[in-house]
Structures are given as C-alpha cells and as structure tokens.
Amino acid sequence: xxxxxxxxxxxxxxxxxxxxxxxxxxxxxxxxxxxxxxxxxxxxxxxxxxxxxxxxxxxxxxxxxxxxxxxxxxxxxxxxxxxxxxxxxxxxxxxxxxxxxxxxxxxxxxxxxxxxx
Amino acid sequence: xxxxxxxxxxxxxxxxxxxxxxxxxxxxxxxxxxxxxxxxxxxxxxxxxxxxxxxxxxxxxxxxxxxxxxxxxxxxxxxxxxxxxxxxxxxxxxxxxxxxxxxxxxxx
Numbered sequence: 001x002x003x004x005x006x007x008x009x010x011x012x013x014x015x016x017x018x019x020x021x022x023x024x025x026x027x028x029x030x031x032x033x034x035x036x037x038x039x040x041x042x043x044x045x046x047x048x049x050x051x052x053x054x055x056x057x058x059x060x061x062x063x064x065x066x067x068x069x070x071x072x073x074x075x076x077x078x079x080x081x082x083x084x085x086x087x088x089x090x091x092x093x094x095x096x097x098x099x100x101x102x103x104x105x106x107x108x109x110x111x112x113x114x115x116x117x
Numbered sequence: 118x119x120x121x122x123x124x125x126x127x128x129x130x131x132x133x134x135x136x137x138x139x140x141x142x143x144x145x146x147x148x149x150x151x152x153x154x155x156x157x158x159x160x161x162x163x164x165x166x167x168x169x170x171x172x173x174x175x176x177x178x179x180x181x182x183x184x185x186x187x188x189x190x191x192x193x194x195x196x197x198x199x200x201x202x203x204x205x206x207x208x209x210x211x212x213x214x215x216x217x218x219x220x221x222x223x224x225x
Contacts, residue, residue, distance in 0.1 A: 004160070033212070033213075040217070041217055041218075042204055042216050043204075043215050045212040055211065056210075056211055059212070091160050091161070098211075105151075105163055105166060106163070106213060107163060108153075108160030108161045108162070108163075109160050110158070110159055110160050111159070111160050
C-alpha cells in the first residue's frame with residue numbers, strides 16, 4: 001500500500017518568506033508527527049496530532065512554526081518569516097494507534113529538504 | 118533528562134566483517150526502544166521495536182538486543198547494501214527521542 005508522502009521534496013526560500021510543507025499520512029492512521037532533522041543529526045520531535053487534535057506542540061522552536069491537520073488526515077507545517085537556521089529536512093510520520101500506545105510504530109515519509117538563503 | 122547516545126558515530130567494515138552498533142539510553146520507564154535505518158535522502162525505515170530487557174529480534178543479517186541500559190544492533194556478514202545510517206530511539210510519552218545515529222559503510 002501507499003506509504004507516507006510529503007511535498008514538495010525540496011524547497012528553497014529566501015529569508016523572510018513563508019513556506020508550507022504538506023504531509024499525506026498512511027490512510028486510516030490516527031497519529032501524525034512532524035520532526036526536524038539537521039544534517040548529521042537524528043530527527044527531533046516538533047509536534048503531534050491525534051486525528052485533528054494537536055496534542056503536543058512542545059518541540060516547535062518558535063511561534064513562527066505552525067501545524068494543522070483540520071480533517072484528521074493531511075497535515076501542513078507552516079513556517080513564517082523563514083530564517084537560515086530553519087534549513088533542515090522536515091520529516092512527517094504516521095502511526096495507526098494514538099501516540100504513546102505500546103504497539104505504536106511510526107512510519108516516515110521521505111522528508112522535505114528546506115534551504116533558506 | 119532522557120537521552121539516547123549512539124556509538125560509534127561512523128563505522129567502516131569490509132564485506133562479511135561482523136560488528137555491533139551500540140545505543141545507550143536513559144529514560145524514565147522504558148516503553149519501547151526502536152531501531153530505524155535511514156538511507157541518504159530518505160526518511161527513516163522501521164526495523165525493530167524492543168520492550169524489555171532480554172528481548173531479541175532478528176531480520177536478515179540484523180539482530181537487535183536490549184538490556185536495562187543499552188541496546189545493540191548486531192550485523193552479521195554485512196553486504197554493501199547494508200550501508201546506511203542506523204538510528205536508535207526511545208519512547209517518552211507520546212513522542213520518540215532519537216539518537217544521532219551511526220553511519221555504517223560496508224566496503225565491497
């Protein structure tokens with residue numbers, strides 16, 4: 001079956017521009033996660049949705065970062081007034097069960113590489 | 118503070134040369150330790166979940182083991198296609214905390 005998809009795969013933005021990154025999770029998956037991965041580092045948690053509810057946004061680095069999942073399926077991560085330090089790969093993951101469930105396995109998309117000039 | 122530390126940072130092996138990757142963790146009440154494989158330009162690919170000390174899981178040339186303080190990913194007779202970054206992660210509440218990974222390169 002189809003896995004997690006993300007678009008665009010690559011995005012170049014000028015400093016100060018707003019960007020929107022899209023995630024299509026696996027159909028029927030309850031939970032959706034966003035991560036930020038800097039070069040040579042492991043993914044770092046940004047935010048978590050259970051269906052349409054954003055239950056944890058403790059990892060969002062600033063109020064310039066905003067995520068939504070209005071219908072409990074597709075999610076968008078928006079970054080306003082981008083800065084050079086926002087350059088990273090943004091990964092989306094989904095899982096069948098609510099976050100924290102013992103049998104929860106997260107399946108990742110290919111990521112969006114954001115470069116801010 | 119919950120932490121995941123992986124070693125070595127990078128490892129080069131000859132094809133067929135077995136070795137182990139280490140993941141040390143500190144977390145309040147382990148509720149799952151995960152191993153992922155990540156190829157360049159791709160998202161992490163799930164390999165294993167371990168829940169309790171003494172547990173082992175195998176997949177092809179890979180075997181993951183777990184103790185109370187660390188996990189090992191054993192690679193037996195690796196092939197060049199096993200070259201990738203291997204990520205270890207632990208669950209904390211509703212999120213997963215990743216280590217920085219071990220970059221594995223298998224030389225033909």
